[in-house]
């Protein structure tokens with residue numbers, strides 16, 4: 251049976267930004283620095299299940315200093331964008347995929363699984379009050395960040411009995427300051443992101459915390475992002491994006507691994523490539539295959555993809571003692587165009603990927 255919708259209590263933000271102040275932010279939103287006027291908050295407890303759904307003014311969260319998330323990192327999140335179409339309507343892209351991934355992350359982090367219906371409703375409720383924050387400029391969107399954490403005040407190490415789920419939203423332009431110009435990637439040989447049986451496939455804060463030092467190493471070496479290897483020397487993913495390789499014959503290859511995020515952008519790109527009649531391979535890719543493939547001309551493009559990054563070509567791979575310029579070509583940009591044309595409603599959504607809000 252379908253779940254009855256939650257009844258949200260809505261408290262309007264009386265100190266909401268003026269339309270003029272909002273428009274000024276939307277003119278150049280950057281990424282992740284500005285937030286809308288409201289947020290969604292749903293409580294969960296062992297006894298009460300999901301309860302007290304609210305839309306309230308965006309603002310600080312009050313937490314007990316013993317809240318388990320602050321000590322043991324029991325937290326998960328999602329990243330999804332809302333796009334404004336030319337007719338003014340607002341759409342998200344495959345949101346049920348994010349809802350299902352949040353459930354998989356929840357299972358791994360011993361958090362409760364938010365029903366897909368509640369996830370979708372939480373996004374609808376936020377857009378209902380903050381829809382004016384969805385920008386209409388080129389490559390702009392409203393980045394939605396659903397997240398869930400253990401708020402029970404208890405220092406024993408066990409899954410928390412009280413949990414909070416929130417959704418906040420942040421108007422977004424390009425993730426990289428350079429826009430879609432190719433980025434340079436630092437190969438982290440010293441640090442790994444995830445291990446077999448670990449939390450690599452879950453979207454949990456700890457994975458990103460672990461990526462910060464290698465990411466800092468990337469910056470120190472003049473690179474934009476870090477790419478991780480697994481213990482066997484196979485390519486995993488970047489700190490916040492999946493990676494794809496294009497072969498000379500047009501085949502798309504992307505790492506198959508149980509310790510990377512199951513990227514919705516990547517999965518969609520693979521589907522678009524299959525629609526074009528291209529061969530798609532998900533299999534282990536070693537660093538040697540990458541470097542030799544580029545050297546021999548067998549690999550003709552390398553690109554990163556994710557909700558925040560969309561599709562961004564990789565222009566160089568740098569490691570301790572080497573720097574390989576990466577070939578760039580047409581496929582990454584043409585897939586980027588097709589994907590964003592669907593997301594922004596410029597071409598027909600034949601896959602049924604859009605979800606109108």
Ligand code: PLP
Pocket residue numbers: 329487488489490491492511512513514515516555556557558
């Ligand atoms: N890999 C990591 C580590 C990420 O943080 C992200 C971004 O969410 C991705 C891959 C790409 O996933 P998606 O395309 O679902 O945004």
Ligand code: COI
Pocket residue numbers: 328329330489490491556557558559
């Ligand atoms: C996303 O793309 O949604 C992410 O979570 C990645 C992060 C680098 C912003």
